[in-house]
Amino acid sequence: MRVVLGEDHALLRDGLTRLLVANDFEVVAAADTGPTLRHALVTHRPEVAVVDVRMPPTFTDEGLRAAIEARREVPGLPVLVLSQYVEPLYARELLSDRAGGVGYLLKDRVSQVAQFVDALRRVAAGGTAMDPEVVAQLLGKRRSRLDELTGREREVLGLMAEGRTNAAIAGQLFVTEKAVGKHINNLFRKLDLVASGDDNRRVLAVLAYLNG
Secondary structure, three states: OEEEEEOOOHHHHHHHHHHHHHOOOEEEEEEOOHHHHHHHHHHHOOOEEEEEOOOOOOOOOHHHHHHHHHHHHOOOOOEEEEEOOOOHHHHHHHHOOOOOOEEEEEHHHHHOHHHHHHHHHHHHOOOEEEOHHHHHHHHHHHHHHHOOOOHHHHHHHHHHHOOOOHHHHHHHHOOOHHHHHHHHHHHHHHOOOOOOOOHHHHHHHHHHHHOO
C-alpha cells in the first residue's frame, strides 16, 4: 500500500517510515514542509496519507492545509492526521469534506503499533479512525443534547466515532447487534441526525454535528 508521509521531525519521520515499511506499506515520499507535502500528495496520489498538523514554514496548520488542498485535486484521498495535541478546529475542518477516509490520532498512539496500523488500513479503505481523546473533546461540544443520552448511548456514540462497526461495538459492550442498532436509532433521534446505511458517512455526520 502506497503512503505519503508528512512529518518535519527527522527522527519521528525516520521512525514512522521504518514502522510503515515493516508492516508492508510503501513510503513513496516523506515530506518535511507543508508545500512539499502538498506536491507529493498531488504527484504520487497515494492510497493513504499520514500527515502532521503543524509543519514548516510557520508551524501552524501547514500539514492539514496541504492535505485539504490535495483532496481538492485528488478527491477521496484518504488522510490520517497525527498531532501531538487535540485540536478540535482542525478535526472539524478535515471532517467537513466527507469524501474518502479520514482519521485523527495523537502521536503517542503510534507506540501501539498494531492499533496504529489497523487505523491506517481502516482509513485507506475509506473508513474512519478517531483517537478516543479527540472524540472525548468533540463530544463535549454539544452538552445540552448530549445530556439527553443514556450512559449506554454515550458509549455507543463514542465507539461509533472511533470508526467501529455495529458488530465490533456489540462485541466490546457484550450486547447483541440488534441492541446496538436500537441504541444508534435512539441517539440519532435525540441528536436530530438522519440515520444512514453508510458507516463512514454516519460517523462523520456525528462528529461534524458534535463539533459544531
